Amino acid sequence: MKLKSFIDNFTATSLAIIVHVVLLGILVLSLDWSNPASPPSSRVEPVKAVVVDESEVAEEIEQIKRREEKKRKNEEKRTRALEREAQKAREQRREEEKRLSELQRRLAEERHKRDDNARKQQEEAAKALAEIRRQRARELEELEKLKRQESDVEKRRLEDEAALAVLAAQHKALTDEKRKIEEAKRRAQAERKRVEEQTRKAKAAREAEQKRVAAVAAAAAAKAAEDKKRKQEAAEREAEEQRKRAEAEERRMEEERKRAEAEERRKLEEKALREQMALEQAQLDAQRARLRDRNLAEYIGQIQATVNRNWIRPPGATKGLKCTVKVAQIPGGEVIRVVITNGSGNVAFDRSVENAVLRSSPLPQPKDPSLFDREIKFEFEPED
Amino acid sequence: MIAKMNRRLAPILIAGAALLAASWSHTSHAELIIKITQGIEGAQPIAIVPFGVRPGSQPPPQNIATIISNDLTRSGRFSPLPAGDLPSRPSEAAAVNFSDFRILGTPSLVIGKVKRLANGRFKVEFRLFDVFRGVQVTGYELDARPDELRRIAHQMSDIIYEALTGERGAFDTRIAYITELRSGGASRYALNVADSDGFNPRVVLESKAPIVSPAWSPNGRQLAYVSFEGKRPRIFAQNLGTGTRQVIAAFPGLNGAPAWSPDGKRMAMTLSKDGNAEIYIMDVDTRRLRRLTVGAAIDTEPAWAPDGKSLVFTSDRGGTPQIYRIPATGGRATRLTFDGKYNSRATFAPDGKSLALVHGSKGTFRTAVLDLENNALRVLTKTTLDESPSFAPNGSMILYATSGDGGGTLAGVSADGRVRQELATRQGDVREPAWSPFRQP
Numbered sequence: 001m002k003l004k005s006f007i008d009n010f011t012a013t014s015l016a017i018i019v020h021v022v023l024l025g026i027l028v029l030s031l032d033w034s035n036p037a038s039p040p041s042s043r044v045e046p047v048k049a050v051v052v053d054e055s056e057v058a059e060e061i062e063q064i065k066r067r068e069e070k071k072r073k074n075e076e077k078r079t080r081a082l083e084r085e086a087q088k089a090r091e092q093r094r095e096e097e098k099r100l101s102e103l104q105r106r107l108a109e110e111r112h113k114r115d116d117n118a119r120k121q122q123e124e125a126a127k128a129l130a131e132i133r134r135q136r137a138r139e140l141e142e143l144e145k146l147k148r149q150e151s152d153v154e155k156r157r158l159e160d161e162a163a164l165a166v167l168a169a170q171h172k173a174l175t176d177e178k179r180k181i182e183e184a185k186r187r188a189q190a191e192r193k194r195v196e197e198q199t200r201k202a203k204a205a206r207e208a209e210q211k212r213v214a215a216v217a218a219a220a221a222a223k224a225a226e227d228k229k230r231k232q233e234a235a236e237r238e239a240e241e242q243r244k245r246a247e248a249e250e251r252r253m254e255e256e257r258k259r260a261e262a263e264e265r266r267k268l269e270e271k272a273l274r275e276q277m278a279l280e281q282a283q284l285d286a287q288r289a290r291l292r293d294r295n296l297a298e299y300i301g302q303i304q305a306t307v308n309r310n311w312i313r314p315p316g317a318t319k320g321l322k323c324t325v326k327v328a329q330i331p332g333g334e335v336i337r338v339v340i341t342n343g344s345g346n347v348a349f350d351r352s353v354e355n356a357v358l359r360s361s362p363l364p365q366p367k368d369p370s371l372f373d374r375e376i377k378f379e380f381e382p383e384d
Numbered sequence: 385m386i387a388k389m390n391r392r393l394a395p396i397l398i399a400g401a402a403l404l405a406a407s408w409s410h411t412s413h414a415e416l417i418i419k420i421t422q423g424i425e426g427a428q429p430i431a432i433v434p435f436g437v438r439p440g441s442q443p444p445p446q447n448i449a450t451i452i453s454n455d456l457t458r459s460g461r462f463s464p465l466p467a468g469d470l471p472s473r474p475s476e477a478a479a480v481n482f483s484d485f486r487i488l489g490t491p492s493l494v495i496g497k498v499k500r501l502a503n504g505r506f507k508v509e510f511r512l513f514d515v516f517r518g519v520q521v522t523g524y525e526l527d528a529r530p531d532e533l534r535r536i537a538h539q540m541s542d543i544i545y546e547a548l549t550g551e552r553g554a555f556d557t558r559i560a561y562i563t564e565l566r567s568g569g570a571s572r573y574a575l576n577v578a579d580s581d582g583f584n585p586r587v588v589l590e591s592k593a594p595i596v597s598p599a600w601s602p603n604g605r606q607l608a609y610v611s612f613e614g615k616r617p618r619i620f621a622q623n624l625g626t627g628t629r630q631v632i633a634a635f636p637g638l639n640g641a642p643a644w645s646p647d648g649k650r651m652a653m654t655l656s657k658d659g660n661a662e663i664y665i666m667d668v669d670t671r672r673l674r675r676l677t678v679g680a681a682i683d684t685e686p687a688w689a690p691d692g693k694s695l696v697f698t699s700d701r702g703g704t705p706q707i708y709r710i711p712a713t714g715g716r717a718t719r720l721t722f723d724g725k726y727n728s729r730a731t732f733a734p735d736g737k738s739l740a741l742v743h744g745s746k747g748t749f750r751t752a753v754l755d756l757e758n759n760a761l762r763v764l765t766k767t768t769l770d771e772s773p774s775f776a777p778n779g780s781m782i783l784y785a786t787s788g789d790g791g792g793t794l795a796g797v798s799a800d801g802r803v804r805q806e807l808a809t810r811q812g813d814v815r816e817p818a819w820s821p822f823r824q825p
Contacts, residue, residue, distance in 0.1 A: 303418055310489065311423030314549070315460055316800040318425070338516075347550020348461065352428060355491035356420070358516035376416045383421040 061184060068191070075198075079205075086209065089139065093220055096132055100227060103128060107231065111238050122235050129224050136217050143210060150206070154199070161192060295368040302364035303376070311356035313382060314348040321346055322381040323353040328374060333362035341377070353380040425802070427463035428548065429490045430456060434467065435510070436475025436497035444498045444506055445530050451537035452494065452544065454581060455555040458796060459545065459780055460803025465490055477511055477520065485515040492521075492548060496540075505529055510540050512547055522547050534583055554776040554822070555580055559783055559807075560588070560598040560607055561794060561817040575609055577624065580776070580819070582794060582807035588624060598818045599642045607818075608632060608642040608651065619653055621668075633666065641685050645692050645712075652676070652686035652695055663697050665712065676714050685729050688712075690736040696720065698728040707741060707754070721754060723761040729772055730754070733779045733799070740773035740782045751784045751797060764801030774819040775799070783807075783817045 107121045168185050172178060324342040329335050338357045343350045357378060366372055434449045456462035471484035475497045485493050496510030511523035522543060528536045535556060542553030557580045565572045573595045578585035589595060593612040600607060601621070608621045619642045622629035633639040637656035644651055648668070655664045655673075663676040663686045677683040681701035688695055696709050699717070704725040710717040721727035726744025733740065736756075743752035743761065748768040754761050769787040776783065780799055785792045791813035797804045 300416070300418055304420060307418070307420050308422040309424075311420060312428055313423040313425045314428065315425055315798060315802045335516075348428075348548065351491075351548060352423075353420075355428070355516065356423065358486075358491065359489040361486075361516075373416045376418060378418050378420055380420045380423075382423060 061187075075202075079202075082209070086213065089213070090216070093216065096220075097223075100125075100128070100224075104227070104231065107234070111234075119235070122231060125231060126228065129228060132224065133221065136220065139213075140217070143213065147206070157195075164188065292368060292371065295366060296371050299364065299366035299368075299371050303360075306360045306364055307356050307378065310359035311380070312352055314346075314352050318346070318349055318382050321349045322379065323350050325353055325357060325378050325380070327357050327363075327376045327378060329361075329363055329376065330374070331372060333365050335361035335363060353378070356380070427457075427461055427803075428492070429465060429488070430462045430492040430494065430544075430548075431465045431470060431485055431488070431490045431515075432456070432494040433470060433473050433475065433496075435495075435508070436473075438497075438499060441500055444500065444533060446533040446537065448496060448498060448508060448510075448533065448537045448540070449494070451534055451581075452541045455538060455541035456545065458581065458803070458805060459555075460798035460800075461545070461549060461780070477513075477523075480513060482513070482515050482518045491515050492544075494544060501527075506533060506536075508533070508536055508540075512544050534579060538579065538581070551780065552778050552822070554778040554780060554819075556823060557777055558604075558820040559774075559794070559817050560600065560820065561785070562595050562598060562815045564594075564791075564813040564815070566812070575607065575622075577607070577820075588622065588627075589629075596816060597641050598816060599644060600818055600820050601644050602646055602648040602821055603824055604821045608644065610640050610642065619651075632668070632671075643686050643688055643695075645688050646690055647692055652688065654684040654686065663695070663710070674714070676710060676712075677717065683708075687731045687739075689732050690734060696730045696732070696739060698730065705744075707739065720756070720759070721761065722759075727752075727754075727761075731774060733775050734777055735779055740775055740784075742770055742773065751782060753782075753799065753801070762801065764797045765795070765804060767795065770795075772816040772818070774817055776819050777822045781819075783819050785815045785817055 103121075103125055107125065110117060110121060168188055172182065172185060321344040322342070323340060323344045326337075326339045326341050327335055328337040328339075335357055338354045340350055340354065363376075432449050432453045434447070437443050453464040456464055465488065469488070471488065472479075472481055474480045474495050477495070480493065480495065482493075491514065493513040493515050494510060495513070496508065499507045499509075501507055506528050507525065508528060509523070509525040512521040513519065514521050524540070524543060526536050526539065538555040541555040545551070545553035545555065558577050559580055559582070560575065560577050563574045563576055565574070570592065571594075573591050573593065574587045575589040575595050575598055576585045577588050588607060589609070589611070591611060591613060593615070595612075596610045596617075598607050598609045605625060606621050606623050608619060610617050611620055616634075617639050618631055619633035619639045620629045621632050621642075632642065632651060633653055633655065635655050635657035637659075638661055639653065639655060641654040642651055643653070645665075651666045651668050653664055653666060654661050656662070658675070660680060661682045661684050662678065663683050665674045665676055666672065676686075676695070677697070677699070679699075679701055681699050683697050683699045683701070685698040686695045687697070692712060694709055694711050696707050697717075698705050699708050700706075701708075702719060705728045706719055707721040707727050707730045708717040708719050720730075720739070721741070724743055724745045726742075726749070728742050728744075730739045730741040732738075733753075738756055739754040741752055741754060742749050743763055745763075749770050750763045750767065751765040751770045751773045752761050752763040764782065765784070765786070767786040770784050771786070771792075773782045773784040775781070781796050782799060783794065783796050786795050787793070792815045794807035794814050794817050795804065796807060
């Protein structure tokens with residue numbers, strides 16, 4: 001009955017085999033067809049053989065072969081993809097490195113900024129590093145996941161293998177050509193071994209890759225640590241320099257303050273000196289002004305005496321008459337012009353005034369030449 | 385007769401003045417102000433250079449410069465430089481060296497020249513310079529007969545006087561006066577008219593009877609006087625040009641002290657026709673009389689105020705002769721003089737602000753001036769027997785008669801009393817001078 005259902009379900013069975021083989025091909029990373037076929041397994045139990053068309057089996061085997069080939073190619077593709085992924089990871093790292101160097105550059109740029117800024121930057125760098133580490137961890141996790149998935153595949157493969165063994169046994173039982181079946185079995189076995197080998201190799205490659213990745217990660221970490229250390233050192237140096245600069249600034253400020261104090265003292269002294277000088281100048285000026293006043297009074301007195309002597313008032317009532325004249329003189333006292341600015345209305349009186357000034361020419365000269373004025377105003381007004 | 389010369393000089397003077405004003409206007413106010421309150425009251429120095437005569441030609445009969453010099457001196461306002469002190473004697477404007485006269489402190493300079501013309505007339509040119517400014521003040525050229533030369537000189541004096549004092553000169557005016565010549569117990573009286581300096585005397589009327597109280601008509605063409613011809617005093621008015629005369633007042637008793645009103649239409653006089661000497665005003669044309677004063681006292685010697693609205697007169701109504709003032713329309717007389725026991729013969733100054741009068745005190749009679757504004761009486765003369773003071777028409781001088789060694793003489797005193805001098809006339813006993821009004825053209 002079981003056999004009958006098998007036959008009934010031959011197509012389905014064939015399909016199942018194909019599927020399993022494809023799955024197996026997907027799982028196997030590399031297949032080495034050049035390896036000599038190992039002898040067929042003696043553990044295969046004889047099964048109730050059913051005659052099947054040999055050409056069918058051959059075709060089927062051919063198909064399997066083709067599928068294996070396809071699987072192999074896929075596996076190769078996958079390996080290349082993995083390699084590309086690794087490459088991508090490397091590139092990513094390089095990019096990270098680039099980013100780190102960019103950060104470094106920026107840090108370097110911002111070195112002149114305050115300490116806390118630097119610290120912040122360091123923290124940021126640390127954060128970035130942590131992020132990188134986290135990313136790296138995520139990548140590792142990803143790899144772990146991949147590994148887990150692989151082991152799942154392996155499990156399923158093993159299950160499939162068992163099914164295949166059943167199928168092979170059934171197949172052997174069914175075929176006349178046990179040898180061929182055996183061969184098929186052997187080949188299947190060899191195939192399995194090869195797959196195993198391939199799996200192992202893949203595993204080894206994976207492990208190597210993992211190791212390599214780990215090494216890279218370690219290297220990156222080391223580098224990061226190194227970078228961190230360098231940065232820390234740089235930061236420390238920066239801090240040191242900052243401190244030194246601050247000290248220098250403080251010293252400079254102190255000197256500045258001392259200089260300012262000295263300047264202030266100097267200014268105060270200068271101010272005191274100036275005030276003293278101004279006081280002396282004022283005293284001198286006052287003295288000069290007194291002398292000038294005395295000279296002026298003397299000058300005016302001399303002019304008055306001269307003009308009075310030369311003023312011949314017209315006889316008769318001149319009381320109440322007043323005549324103002326503007327007199328222009330040149331250095332030396334020579335009168336060059338007399339103009340009545342406010343006449344008395346009495347022609348004779350006004351004329352006598354003009355003549356008095358003109359007769360007085362040249363007018364007396366002041367002792368102090370600065371008292372000389374080109375213009376003098378005279379007010380003629382008889383007292384009696 | 386007079387050709388104005390300064391007309392063509394005027395633009396130059398004006399231009400010069402404008403230039404002075406322009407250069408002056410932008411200057412700032414004088415900082416130094418000096419008050420002059422003393423000075424010396426006195427005559428203004430003036431240099432009058434003898435007028436030039438063409439060399440070889442006969443000198444003119446009159447010394448023009450001397451006449452001018454005497455005129456100006458007599459006014460008391462000017463003090464001409466003695467001829468001997470003149471530093472130079474230019475007669476042409478171009479020859480004037482102003483610095484010569486500046487050194488002397490002489491502000492004014494008069495030069496001129498006389499030229500005898502072929503027709504016997506003279507051409508006289510004169511220029512007045514402002515020495516300190518070096519400019520001509522005025523200048524004229526006048527043409528005259530030989531007998532007009534003195535008058536020409538007086539006219540020049542007037543021009544100079546007016547140019548330098550601003551007041552009209554009164555040199556070209558006349559004086560009237562009475563002379564008495566005694567010979568062999570008999571006296572001859574004469575009414576004379578002479579130039580203001582006493583020169584050129586001319587007898588207007590001669591009489592054996594006394595002539596008194598000459599009075600000029602306002603236009604200067606007539607003289608009124610009192611003549612005792614026919615043994616009784618009568619008032620006559622005589623035309624000086626024609627010599628004709630007419631009786632103005634011949635009332636019973638005293639007819640005396642005629643005085644023309646300023647408008648010449650009326651004459652104030654003293655009449656005793658009503659028994660007592662009173663002041664009357666006659667309308668000259670109608671001869672109608674109006675009595676001005678009433679009372680038992682003697683009222684005489686009326687004199688018109690320049691505005692014709694009032695008169696002053698002498699009255700003894702207060703016990704002694706004093707001056708009173710009364711409106712021309714009549715009414716109450718008010719006494720003006722209170723100084724001393726004798727004040728008489730008052731006459732108004734041309735400006736109406738003062739009176740000249742004879743002030744008697746302790747046996748002397750002197751010319752005095754009463755200031756009508758403050759009633760101050762100021763004696764001007766030192767002579768002892770002055771009479772008949774008379775103002776020059778410009779008010780600058782007072783002419784009066786006084787008793788000298790040979791009898792009465794004419795004397796003049798400046799209105800301020802500063803300059804006194806006798807006039808040149810020596811024609812016996814001179815009395816009652818009267819100064820003419822300004823000449824009318």
